[in-house]
Amino acid sequence: MSQPTQTRPGSLVLLGINHNTAPIEVRERLAIPTERLADAARTLVHQPGIREGLILSTCNRVELITLQDNTGEASHPQSKTDLLRFLHEYFAVPAQDIQPHLYEFRESEAVRHLFRVASSLDSMVVGEPQILGQVKEAYTIAREAGAVSTHLEALLQRTFTVAKKIRTETQIGSSSVSIASVAVDLARKIFGSLQGKTVLLVGAGKMSELAARHLIQQGAASILVTNRTLARAEKLAAEFLHSSVTTAVIPFDDLYDQAARADIVITSTGAPQKIFGRSHGQHFLQRRRNRPMFFIDIAVPRDVDPRMNEVEGCFVYDIDDLQQVASANLADRSREAAAAETIVSREVDKYQERLQSRDAVPAIKALQQQAEAIREAELARSAKRLAALTPEQLEAVEALTRSLTAKLLHPQLTALRESTRNKDTDTD
Amino acid sequence: MSLLWLRVAVFLYGIAALAVLPVALYDRPRWRHIAIPATVAAVFFHFVSLAEMLNAAHHRLPVDTHETQAFLGLILALAFLLVYSRYKTVSLGIFVLPICFLLVLIPAFHPGQEYAAFPLFHTGWIFLHIALLLAAYAALLVSLLASVLYLIQERRLKQKSPTISWLPPLETTDQIALRSLLLGLPCMTAGLLIGSLIAQVTIGASYFRDPKILLAFAMWLAYVAMIYIRRHAGLRGRRAVYLSSFVFVVVLAVWAANQFSAVHRFTAP
Numbered sequence: 001m002s003q004p005t006q007t008r009p010g011s012l013v014l015l016g017i018n019h020n021t022a023p024i025e026v027r028e029r030l031a032i033p034t035e036r037l038a039d040a041a042r043t044l045v046h047q048p049g050i051r052e053g054l055i056l057s058t059c060n061r062v063e064l065i066t067l068q069d070n071t072g073e074a075s076h077p078q079s080k081t082d083l084l085r086f087l088h089e090y091f092a093v094p095a096q097d098i099q100p101h102l103y104e105f106r107e108s109e110a111v112r113h114l115f116r117v118a119s120s121l122d123s124m125v126v127g128e129p130q131i132l133g134q135v136k137e138a139y140t141i142a143r144e145a146g147a148v149s150t151h152l153e154a155l156l157q158r159t160f161t162v163a164k165k166i167r168t169e170t171q172i173g174s175s176s177v178s179i180a181s182v183a184v185d186l187a188r189k190i191f192g193s194l195q196g197k198t199v200l201l202v203g204a205g206k207m208s209e210l211a212a213r214h215l216i217q218q219g220a221a222s223i224l225v226t227n228r229t230l231a232r233a234e235k236l237a238a239e240f241l242h243s244s245v246t247t248a249v250i251p252f253d254d255l256y257d258q259a260a261r262a263d264i265v266i267t268s269t270g271a272p273q274k275i276f277g278r279s280h281g282q283h284f285l286q287r288r289r290n291r292p293m294f295f296i297d298i299a300v301p302r303d304v305d306p307r308m309n310e311v312e313g314c315f316v317y318d319i320d321d322l323q324q325v326a327s328a329n330l331a332d333r334s335r336e337a338a339a340a341e342t343i344v345s346r347e348v349d350k351y352q353e354r355l356q357s358r359d360a361v362p363a364i365k366a367l368q369q370q371a372e373a374i375r376e377a378e379l380a381r382s383a384k385r386l387a388a389l390t391p392e393q394l395e396a397v398e399a400l401t402r403s404l405t406a407k408l409l410h411p412q413l414t415a416l417r418e419s420t421r422n423k424d425t426d427t428d
Numbered sequence: 429m430s431l432l433w434l435r436v437a438v439f440l441y442g443i444a445a446l447a448v449l450p451v452a453l454y455d456r457p458r459w460r461h462i463a464i465p466a467t468v469a470a471v472f473f474h475f476v477s478l479a480e481m482l483n484a485a486h487h488r489l490p491v492d493t494h495e496t497q498a499f500l501g502l503i504l505a506l507a508f509l510l511v512y513s514r515y516k517t518v519s520l521g522i523f524v525l526p527i528c529f530l531l532v533l534i535p536a537f538h539p540g541q542e543y544a545a546f547p548l549f550h551t552g553w554i555f556l557h558i559a560l561l562l563a564a565y566a567a568l569l570v571s572l573l574a575s576v577l578y579l580i581q582e583r584r585l586k587q588k589s590p591t592i593s594w595l596p597p598l599e600t601t602d603q604i605a606l607r608s609l610l611l612g613l614p615c616m617t618a619g620l621l622i623g624s625l626i627a628q629v630t631i632g633a634s635y636f637r638d639p640k641i642l643l644a645f646a647m648w649l650a651y652v653a654m655i656y657i658r659r660h661a662g663l664r665g666r667r668a669v670y671l672s673s674f675v676f677v678v679v680l681a682v683w684a685a686n687q688f689s690a691v692h693r694f695t696a697p
Contacts, residue, residue: 171455174593189585192597290662292598309586312665321588 010051010116010151014110014152015083016063019124022101029093032057033315037138040145042088047086052152054142056117058134060124065114067151080104110153118163120173121340127172127333132163155351162347172336175329179207182325183317184214187264190294192316195219197263202255202275204236205268207298212266216243224262226250227270240378255337256280261289266296267303274305281308281316288313296322326378360417367412426427430484431657433477433500434536440470441505441532445525451518452594460518467525468507474502474532482555494535496558501531503559504565511570511604517596520604523573553626560619565679567612572672574605582665602664605672608654616651620644640685648683650675 017027032040037055043062044053052067064083078240084102088095105113116122118135139156142148147155166171177184184194191197197220201208204227212223227233230251233414235248250258257264259280267275274296284293295316302318309316379386379401386397442457444466451463452457477500481603508524511517580599595601627635635641654675657663663671 100492168457174455186585188597189581192599216695288662289660290664292664312582316583317588324588 004265009066012065012066012078012107012110012151012155013068013083014065014105014113015080016056016061017101017103018061018063018122021103023063026097026101027060027062030057030062030087030091030098031059032062034137034141036213037141037189041142041145044086045147047082051081052149053147054138054152054156056135056138058131061117061122063117065110065152075152092385095307108348111351112157112344114342115157115162116346117339118159118343119166119344121162121166121337121344125177127175127177129173130191132160132192135163136160138287156345158351162344165347166340166343170339171285172333175332177326177330177333179319179322179326179328180214181210182322182329183211183266184218184315186296186315186322187294188214188218188291191263193219196221198227198261200223200224200250200262200265201236202261202267203299203304203314204229204232205298208266208268208296209236209239211296211298212240212245215264216240216245220245220264222246222248224248224250224258226252226255226258228252228271229321257281258285262293263291264296265304266293266298268298269303270299271303272301275303276308277305278307281311281314285311285313298322357417362412363416367409367416373411374407375401429482430477431536434532435478435603436439437470437474438529438532438536440466440473441501441525441529444521444527448518448525452522452592454479455593463518463521463525464509464512467509467521470528471502471505474498474505478502486672496539496562497531498535499558500562500566501528503562504528506532507566507570507608511608515600515604517600519577519578519594519596520570520573522594527569529543553622556595556628557619560615560622560644564612564619564651565683567608567615568672568679569678570608570675571605571612572669574601574608574687575672576670577601578605579669580664598664604660605668606655609651609658613651616648620648640682641697642677643682643685647675647678650678 017030019027037057040055041053044050044055044066045055049069050066050068054065056063056065064086066083068082080102084095084099087093087098113122114135118132120127121133123131135156139148143153160283176185176272176426187194187197190291196417197215197223199212199215199220201212201223204225212220216223223245224232225234225237225247226249230249233249233252237249240247257419259276260283265276269275277397281293281295290313292313292315293307295304295314297316297318300319304316304318306316306318309312379397384396389397444463446461447463447466450459504524505528508521508528509521549626577595577603578598579602581595581598584595596604627641654671657671658668
């Protein structure tokens with residue numbers, strides 16, 4: 001019996017640069033703005049030998065994920081040259097400027113890399129959540145541009161599932177690693193939802209503005225700003241005018257009267273002495289009927305007396321405390337990343353197995369159809385001799401012949417699946 | 429048959445108590461899919477068991493200490509489910525579910541034999557009296573546990589140690605603590621009123637001179653005072669735990685007084 005020829009879906013090739021392999025000077029020359037991604041993806045799939053293609057362009061990486069015609073081992077260097085030519089022509093960047101920074105992954109290694117990228121294991125800050133959205137956006141644009149169809153579609157869908165799985169099964173993205181997000185996390189540990197909360201900014205530093213923006217994103221409702229120089233406070237308050245919060249400027253002299261209105265106080269003045277002492281905390285808490293207050297002191301020297309933390313209901317964190325939490329969280333993420341790598345490896349194997357079984361499907365179907373045709377022909381030849389049988393007996397004969405065919409085919413089908421798998425492993 | 433369902437409930441409470449640990453302690457949220465359905469199923473079988481027992485007893489109510497404890501377990505499990513549905517936190521389950529398991533374990537394997545016969549007319553009211561007071565006790569226990577959770581989280585935040593991820597935010601635990609008390613107050617008031625009316629009709633004024641009964645009214649006063657202080661002084665943290673613990677001790681004293689009271693005992697009305 002002749003074995004039907006197998007058709008491989010193509011060769012998966014991933015070529016790219018990222019923050020580890022290329023400096024910003026190179027990355028910025030290859031970066032593609034979102035509005036040009038569709039055009040770039042279309043141009044990519046018009047390159048000879050490329051069936052499907054997707055371009056991922058973020059501030060930290062530019063990657064071309066392509067499905068190319070499968071023309072054998074010898075084509076490896078050729079496909080890289082083709083993609084390099086595309087980069088050279090599309091970005092007008094000399095190939096020699098790009099080549100030293102490029103990495104290339106093929107087949108299962110390309111799948112692994114894509115899974116790692118989408119799961120944020122390859123990010124500058126491991127576990128950051130933006131990358132998955134960026135991969136999804138790149139995929140949507142490429143699909144709408146007609147550059148992605150069945151094979152990359154299946155791969156990308158699997159990629160999203162794996163990334164989601166890693167998010168749910170590990171704690172890779174659960175802890176904050178920047179000062180501002182640590183401050184927000186702590187505020188949420190105290191207040192739960194930040195909806196309706198009031199934030200007081202004492203001093204007009206950039207860091208405090210950033211922390212305030214994070215708090216606004218989480219639902220803080222109003223921002224009070226105070227500074228020794230009123231004009232600077234007004235300028236900072238104006239920065240928040242376009243946000244969905246109410247802002248107010250407080251004269252610095254009214255600070256102690258007004259501070260109790262705030263649930264969260266962010267201080268970043270350059271004052272040499274402490275602005276808030278322990279007794280201020282007691283006074284504020286009394287006025288707030290013991291509702292908690294969170295002091296984020298990012299000034300050096302510090303603005304808030306650390307002894308205020310002893311007042312029940314007052315929580316004081318200075319810049320070192322926040323940094324300490326961020327470092328601990330970063331260490332946690334590294335531990336979780338190891339667990340995530342295991343999931344990626346498992347998922348790559350599963351994906352490859354599924355792909356290989358799919359490769360064997362046409363041959364298996366042909367074999368089964370051939371066997372079924374033989375079975376039916378043999379039954380038809382014996383039709384006269386079987387005419388005397390009752391419907392039940394005929395049914396039994398049908399079942400018997402089916403079972404025999406299936407049993408005879410079983411070793412061949414298993415061998416076929418195995419040989420497809422081995423062949424693929426060899427070519428990887 | 430009711431015993432069989434009660435044993436099934438014990439088994440399910442046990443599973444829920446174990447399954448809630450990975451959710452809360454190791455941040456493995458998927459175990460919630462075992463803990464919550466197991467609790468719901470346990471409550472269901474516990475309820476079936478209770479209904480069958482009451483049906484079989486007709487106008488005779490089981491008044492054994494163990495059965496009353498089992499009923500308290502049921503109400504606590506319901507309170508846990510209520511908190512979960514409102515605040516999406518299972519942290520209380522770490523304490524509540526093992527308590528439920530233990531409260532139900534003994535009556536499931538050593539059922540009490542003591543029944544009190546009441547005139548049919550009174551059976552429903554007595555049941556309501558017991559149910560409402562147990563609900564108030566459960567509310568107090570939930571409030572106390574929530575206050576303890578508040579205290580733990582507050583300490584972690586103060587010491588700048590990594591916060592415990594399974595603990596709800598301070599404001600949430602504070603709300604759980606206060607709202608459960610607010611829910612418990614009408615239960616306790618109605619429970620005591622119903623009890624007083626039944627006592628007035630069946631025994632008369634002498635009933636109210638019993639120390640146990642006087643202690644029960646003192647408990648109500650302590651409960652009201654606690655709510656007043658918590659609401660108006662915004663009492664949180666350490667002092668809230670002290671206050672809740674004090675009232676809880678009063679409640680335990682009222683419970684224990686059942687053993688010594690001449691007129692209000694588990695064995696006879």
